[in-house]
Amino acid sequence: MSIAVLGAGAFGTALALSLSREGHAVRIWARDPETVASINEAHRAPRLPDIALPDSITASTDIDDVAQAGTLLLAVPMQALHATLARVEAPLTGQRLVACCKGVDLTELTGPTGVIAHAKPEAIPAILTGPSFADDIARDLPTALTLACADDAAGKALQHQLSTGALRLYRTTDTIGAELGGALKNVIAIACGACIGEGLGDSARAALMTRGFAEMTRLAAKLGAKPETLAGLSGLGDLALTCTSELSRNYRFGLALGRGEVFDASLTVEGVKTAEAVRRLAERLEIDLPICAMVHEVGARDTSVAEAIRYLLNRPLKEE
Numbered sequence: 105m106s107i108a109v110l111g112a113g114a115f116g117t118a119l120a121l122s123l124s125r126e127g128h129a130v131r132i133w134a135r136d137p138e139t140v141a142s143i144n145e146a147h148r149a150p151r152l153p154d155i156a157l158p159d160s161i162t163a164s165t166d167i168d169d170v171a172q173a174g175t176l177l178l179a180v181p182m183q184a185l186h187a188t189l190a191r192v193e194a195p196l197t198g199q200r201l202v203a204c205c206k207g208v209d210l211t212e213l214t215g216p217t218g219v220i221a222h223a224k225p226e227a228i229p230a231i232l233t234g235p236s237f238a239d240d241i242a243r244d245l246p247t248a249l250t251l252a253c254a255d256d257a258a259g260k261a262l263q264h265q266l267s268t269g270a271l272r273l274y275r276t277t278d279t280i281g282a283e284l285g286g287a288l289k290n291v292i293a294i295a296c297g298a299c300i301g302e303g304l305g306d307s308a309r310a311a312l313m314t315r316g317f318a319e320m321t322r323l324a325a326k327l328g329a330k331p332e333t334l335a336g337l338s339g340l341g342d343l344a345l346t347c348t349s350e351l352s353r354n355y356r357f358g359l360a361l362g363r364g365e366v367f368d369a370s371l372t373v374e375g376v377k378t379a380e381a382v383r384r385l386a387e388r389l390e391i392d393l394p395i396c397a398m399v400h401e402v403g404a405r406d407t408s409v410a411e412a413i414r415y416l417l418n419r420p421l422k423e424e
């Protein structure tokens with residue numbers, strides 16, 4: 105079954121490259137004609153500029169043409185997913201739509217598989233998520249990810265189709281758990297970056313990671329996810345990576361907040377809008393997610409990092 109990627113950013117291009125090494129010819133849809141020309145003529149993607157692409161990776165601005173592939177990897181930012189799917193006019197009956205984005209949609213308050221199910225009910229939704237930097241995948245470094253699909257037969261087929269020599273996929277049917285882990289870890293990574301940027305130290309970061317994980321599992325349990333999914337690659341695994349590495353844009357965004365520096369607005373930082381969506385979800389479900397709430401306020405510049413930390417430290421003492 106053929107594979108195509110919607111979105112010519114760092115992650116979509118890295119996945120295309122990884123699959124091309126297994127002999128797949130991969131087509132990429134990009135909205136920008138200059139990006140398409142760069143991929144087809146210079147064999148470079150502007151958002152992954154240091155890596156040369158093989159001839160077997162080609163690009164087009166014609167989304168309906170690219171979207172004919174049996175497996176479509178959806179690698180646009182979370183808040184652009186619905187609009188990108190809406191651009192595809194032809195029905196996607198029985199096609200496997202694999203979300204590669206991390207977040208919660210601000211309009212629908214669902215993760216990417218919910219958005220896919222709503223926008224393209226005739227397709228099979230899945231999500232590929234877990235600890236991986238695009239650059240590592242592009243350089244063929246060892247990586248392990250979670251492939252979640254409620255349809256287990258389709259999930260098995262995708263696991264085999266998308267695994268490569270360096271990219272090892274584990275499988276689950278728990279799409280809610282997989283997508284919430286990937287979405288929420290970005291919010292906690294912003295908190296951890298802000299903590300280090302403010303000079304509060306590694307002990308405080310460990311506390312934020314642990315209590316942040318408690319918030320992740322609390323929300324996930326309320327939405328019917330399995331606890332073991334949150335404890336796996338898509339949850340704890342990605343939390344560990346993103347909260348400790350300066351390669352993460354979410355972590356670096358937090359660092360800039362803590363240091364009072366300006367951050368490059370052209371970079372994709374999923375945790376900001378996810379924090380807002382999660383705040384709304386928490387209010388709707390009547391659950392307490394104080395770290396996520398503080399990230400939302402600090403990201404919106406309503407509260408300073410120092411005030412947010414003071415608030416978290418002064419909450420009533422309770423059992424762990």
Ligand SMILES: NC(=O)C1=CN([C@@H]2O[C@H](COP(=O)(O)OP(=O)(O)OC[C@H]3O[C@@H](n4cnc5c(N)ncnc54)[C@H](OP(=O)(O)O)[C@@H]3O)[C@@H](O)[C@H]2O)C=CC1
Pocket residue numbers: 111112113114115116134135136139151179180181182184187188204205206207236237238239371372374
């Ligand atoms: N980079 C990474 O290491 C990883 C990223 N991810 C996830 O992958 C997703 C994409 O991230 P990444 O590839 O890094 O992001 P990039 O910023 O590198 O690229 C984003 C891509 O989406 C396109 N895009 C942006 N806005 C829109 C829009 N409104 N409509 C259509 N296309 C749009 C961009 O086009 P243009 O260039 O024209 O702006 C670009 O092709 C995110 O959810 C991220 O969390 C997951 C794992 C690892």
Ligand SMILES: O=C(CO)COP(=O)(O)O
Pocket residue numbers: 206234235236237290293342345346351352353354355372373374
């Ligand atoms: O999701 C990622 C790592 O798993 C990439 O993190 P950033 O989006 O913070 O760069």
